[in-house]
Amino acid sequence: MNTEILNENKRQNGLKWAYSFGKITSKNVIVLGRYDSNKIDALKEIDKDFNIISVSLESKNHTSNSDVVFSNADEILGSELYKTILDKKPMVLSDRELWSEKSEEYTKAFAHLTGRSAESLRMHLIDLGVDVKATHLNGKLASIKDVISSVKMAGVLDLASVNIMGELIK
Amino acid sequence: MRILIISLLRIGDLFMQKPLVQALKDRYPNAEIDLVVNSVSLGATRLFSDIINNVYIFSRDEYQRSAGEAHFNILAGISEIDNLIDSLSDRNYDVVYNFTHNRLSGYFAGAINARECKGLSYKNGQFSVMENPWMNYLNTCYSQKSGSIFHYTEVLANSFDLNVSKHKIRSSHKKSGLILMQCFTSEARKNWSLLNFLDLKNKIESFFPFHIVRILATEKERLELRNYFSDEYIWVADLPMSESLLKEARLFIGVDTSIKHLAALCGTPCIELALGGSDPIKTGAFIEGAISLVSEIDISVEQVFSATVNILSLNNELETKAIEQNQNLECDKWVWSQLLGGYKATVPAVPLTNASYVAKSFKLLEWQLRLENALLRDSNFKSYNAIIKEDLKDYILVAQEILKSNIDSGGYFQKLIEVLTTTDGRGNVLYLKLVEAVEISRALLVLRSEIAIGGIDVAEPRKALEIGA
Numbered sequence: 001m002n003t004e005i006l007n008e009n010k011r012q013n014g015l016k017w018a019y020s021f022g023k024i025t026s027k028n029v030i031v032l033g034r035y036d037s038n039k040i041d042a043l044k045e046i047d048k049d050f051n052i053i054s055v056s057l058e059s060k061n062h063t064s065n066s067d068v069v070f071s072n073a074d075e076i077l078g079s080e081l082y083k084t085i086l087d088k089k090p091m092v093l094s095d096r097e098l099w100s101e102k103s104e105e106y107t108k109a110f111a112h113l114t115g116r117s118a119e120s121l122r123m124h125l126i127d128l129g130v131d132v133k134a135t136h137l138n139g140k141l142a143s144i145k146d147v148i149s150s151v152k153m154a155g156v157l158d159l160a161s162v163n164i165m166g167e168l169i170k
Numbered sequence: 171m172r173i174l175i176i177s178l179l180r181i182g183d184l185f186m187q188k189p190l191v192q193a194l195k196d197r198y199p200n201a202e203i204d205l206v207v208n209s210v211s212l213g214a215t216r217l218f219s220d221i222i223n224n225v226y227i228f229s230r231d232e233y234q235r236s237a238g239e240a241h242f243n244i245l246a247g248i249s250e251i252d253n254l255i256d257s258l259s260d261r262n263y264d265v266v267y268n269f270t271h272n273r274l275s276g277y278f279a280g281a282i283n284a285r286e287c288k289g290l291s292y293k294n295g296q297f298s299v300m301e302n303p304w305m306n307y308l309n310t311c312y313s314q315k316s317g318s319i320f321h322y323t324e325v326l327a328n329s330f331d332l333n334v335s336k337h338k339i340r341s342s343h344k345k346s347g348l349i350l351m352q353c354f355t356s357e358a359r360k361n362w363s364l365l366n367f368l369d370l371k372n373k374i375e376s377f378f379p380f381h382i383v384r385i386l387a388t389e390k391e392r393l394e395l396r397n398y399f400s401d402e403y404i405w406v407a408d409l410p411m412s413e414s415l416l417k418e419a420r421l422f423i424g425v426d427t428s429i430k431h432l433a434a435l436c437g438t439p440c441i442e443l444a445l446g447g448s449d450p451i452k453t454g455a456f457i458e459g460a461i462s463l464v465s466e467i468d469i470s471v472e473q474v475f476s477a478t479v480n481i482l483s484l485n486n487e488l489e490t491k492a493i494e495q496n497q498n499l500e501c502d503k504w505v506w507s508q509l510l511g512g513y514k515a516t517v518p519a520v521p522l523t524n525a526s527y528v529a530k531s532f533k534l535l536e537w538q539l540r541l542e543n544a545l546l547r548d549s550n551f552k553s554y555n556a557i558i559k560e561d562l563k564d565y566i567l568v569a570q571e572i573l574k575s576n577i578d579s580g581g582y583f584q585k586l587i588e589v590l591t592t593t594d595g596r597g598n599v600l601y602l603k604l605v606e607a608v609e610i611s612r613a614l615l616v617l618r619s620e621i622a623i624g625g626i627d628v629a630e631p632r633k634a635l636e637i638g639a
């Protein structure tokens with residue numbers, strides 16, 4: 001009985017965490033943080049068709065149940081996973097409770113995975129066909145306004161989707 | 171043939187555009203017609219199911235959300251928009267009709283690969299729009315607070331060279347005893363007091379005991395309505411349910427919301443309470459016999475009840491003043507439509523009993539003659555470096571009389587008013603603009619003189635204009 005209650009509590013906590021992001025509109029989801037099966041299960045309970053990739057930052061001799069493990073955030077940018085990110089544009093659901101002492105490194109990883117670090121923004125824009133020599137964010141996370149201004153600075157005026165997004169955020 | 175219609179405004183606008191979609195289907199009965207709408211309007215597209223083949227969704231809220239929330243990939247929204255554009259381009263449309271007419275829709279329309287695009291589109295670094303007098307009218311008069319005598323549906327239809335007419339009242343409505351009311355708009359200043367609605371409901375029930383009154387509401391609105399009405403009077407209804415109920419109703423009484431447009435589509439007689447700047451001439455319920463009660467401040471319960479009695483008693487005898495106003499409006503619309511072109515309507519006739527029409531005609535002519543005389547006198551304006559207010563006193567006097575009298579509801583001298591409020595005082599520029607404005611009002615008045623009054627040609631006004639020339 002106690003085990004059942006414990007499992008149910010874990011299930012409820014997992015669902016509470018999953019629902020905290022609002023409607024998850026992408027079928028491709030990355031869960032960033034130390035592996036927690038309750039949270040993975042909660043996502044599958046919401047939609048069994050989610051393609052979930054769990055990503056964690058661990059030292060090299062540490063075993064982990066995550067799908068993909070990096071020893072530091074910058075490894076993400078040159079990885080096979082990054083090709084998936086550029087192709088599928090997954091949502092990144094962060095489990096900050098499980099970032100613990102690596103909070104700063106996970107924050108950097110989050111920025112890379114969502115395309116909001118300077119380096120990853122540049123890679124995303126190149127993938128969009130916009131050759132941007134550098135992006136200047138002064139240490140903060142990029143926003144959609146940085147995308148729009150970078151595209152304009154590169155002299156590209158006919159990207160309809162970017163122009164449309166520019167109107168949507170006015 | 172394959173046609174795409176872009177309609178990215180609100181649900182009410184989509185409802186107002188339905189006659190255009192129907193007109194396209196009537197013109198091209200074998201065409202496949204697709205529609206792209208905002209996600210919030212998806213439910214409303216059920217009303218198009220008999221004329222539309224496919225509905226595509228522009229997920230505006232989701233794109234905005236992805237732009238604002240950090241756990242979305244930074245290009246997620248842009249990527250989704252690209253996917254939508256690619257899907258639509260793969261359909262190889264013959265024509266894209268952009269009924270939305272804003273920059274966003276222009277970018278969107280221009281990006282879709284189609285043989286032709288009608289309406290605003292962005293291509294090769296610039297926006298292009300159909301150049302026709304109705305489109306110019308849409309761009310100028312609809313952006314101003316006053317001046318349009320045409321309904322949005324009419325102006326849009328004529329811009330795209332489509333024939334539309336007001337929805338007809340369905341014949342079955344007379345068998346119904348159901349009266350539906352709708353009480354809330356999104357702007358407080360456009361709302362009518364709930365106490366008034368309660369008073370109206372009581373009056374209707376007392377005078378027409380075989381009718382029942384119910385209020386269409388959302389769940390959120392129900393909470394406030396319960397302070398005035400018991401639960402049995404409040405029907406919480408989503409869009410499909412509202413449509414079903416309106417199709418059964420004898421009458422709809424409501425404020426300025428999309429539900430009034432839905433009522434019109436359902437063929438239900440409408441009484442609209444146009445408060446707080448609502449303009450029913452431009453955006454009222456587009457159905458024959460709709461009654462609009464207009465006020466900036468308030469409308470009395472007696473006025474609404476009187477209109478209700480009018481409709482429920484099958485009394486087609488509107489007050490004389492209302493009849494004359496309708497006739498005057500139809501004449502003004504005919505005059506403008508002849509100037510703008512493409513509006514195929516027979517010349518209206520005005521009965522001799524319409525004294526206000528005749529009085530208005532002579533007053534308009536008087537102003538026209540004064541302006542033309544002033545222009546003849548002031549042809550040397552062209553040589554002035556700058557024209558000061560004192561030089562324009564005769565024109566300003568006429569303009570002040572026009573504005574104060576409220577006679578020029580048809581906008582015959584609209585251009586003159588615009589010119590006099592311009593800040594450009596250079597002599598040659600201002601003179602040419604005054605000439606243009608007076609030429610427009612002359613053209614309109616010549617057309618107006620073709621309208622027969624009581625079946626008799628009125629030779630005097632035409633003669634007066636000929637002398638003025």
